[in-house]
Amino acid sequence: MPKVIAILNQKGGVGKTTLAVHLATSLARKKKSVLLLDADPQGSALDWAAARHGEPLFPVVGLPKSSIHKELPAVASNFEMVIIDGPPRVYDVARSAIMASDLVLVPVQPSPYDVWAAKEIIDLLNEAAVYKPALKKAFLINRKIVNTAIGRDVADALSEYPIPVLNTAICQRVAFAESATQGLTVFELDPDMLASQEINGVADEVQGMLS
Ligand SMILES: Nc1ncnc2c1ncn2[C@@H]1O[C@H](COP(=O)(O)OP(=O)(O)O)[C@@H](O)[C@H]1O
Ligand SMILES: [Mg+2]
Known part of the structure; x- marks a missing residue:
């Protein structure tokens, strides 16, 4: 079975989709077989994939439902890694994504509002700890x-x-928004740039946590 990483935060605009697409890309570039699961009814990751002209780096599948944990084994059994791009607000979908996951990453922007808002997802994660004691979780500072x-x-x-913060933080960089317009990533704009290095740093940490 694949290792499953969900990027979750009930707050919108914190970078869930940006980080999901980039983490999936980084892992695909490391020759992992990756599936990106779009669990947001808004379908932003699907929009990103549709905007792309070049070869897809990995498949993107939409499953914005509270049955992710039930359907994932059938959908994802042939992949090594699954990245779930989480929805804002919808609790039952977030809960299902948590149940399906080995690791939950919670992106937060460096603002007190984001620190306060993180309480919602932390409460969900605490709830999950009862039936999923092995679940790993970490904050990821973005922007x-x-x-x-x-x-x-x-x-x-x-x-x-009660959850750790990843050592690698992602900085505010216009390349993240610019690349997304054409269904690209920062790796394709310039693979040596700092944005790419940061994303690879997150991918390394995540792989370390899951090994
Ligand atoms: N590190 C970053 N630097 C610059 N812009 C970013 C960064 N992360 C996200 N963004 C931008 O912030 C906006 C919200 O990001 P998005 O990934 O859609 O958040 P969410 O999926 O949590 O709603 C988008 O316009 C995206 O391009
Ligand atoms: Mg999103």
Whole structure:
């Protein structure tokens, strides 16, 4: 069975889709067979895939339902890794994604509003801990502003929650939005740029947590 990583946060606009697409791409570039599962009724990851002209790097399948955990084995058994792009708000879908996962990543932006809003997903994860004690989880700081203290401050603020923060943070970089317009990723704009290195750093950490 594949290793399943869900990117979840009930708050919209924190970077779930951006990070799901990029993490899937990084793993595919490391020769993993990857499936990206779009669990958001809005279908942003599917839109990203549809905007793409070149070869797809991995299949993107829409499954914005509370039956993800039941359907995933049939859909994903031939893949090594599954990345789930989570929905905002819809609790039953998020809960199903948690049940299907080995690791949940919670993106947060360096802002107190995001730190407070993370309580919702943490509550869901705490609930899941009862029936899924082996579930791994971590915060992933996204849109950190280079050369500011706020990224470190937010890591401190997040330490009040019972889950760790990944060592690698993703900075605010216009290349993430620019590349998405054409269904591309930062790797295709410039594989050596810092944005690509950060994403690869997250992929390395995630693989380490799952091995
Ligand atoms: N690290 C980043 N740097 C710059 N823009 C980003 C970054 N992460 C996300 N964005 C932008 O922020 C917006 C929201 O991101 P998105 O991935 O759609 O969030 P979500 O899926 O959580 O709603 C998008 O316009 C996206 O391009
Ligand atoms: Mg999204």
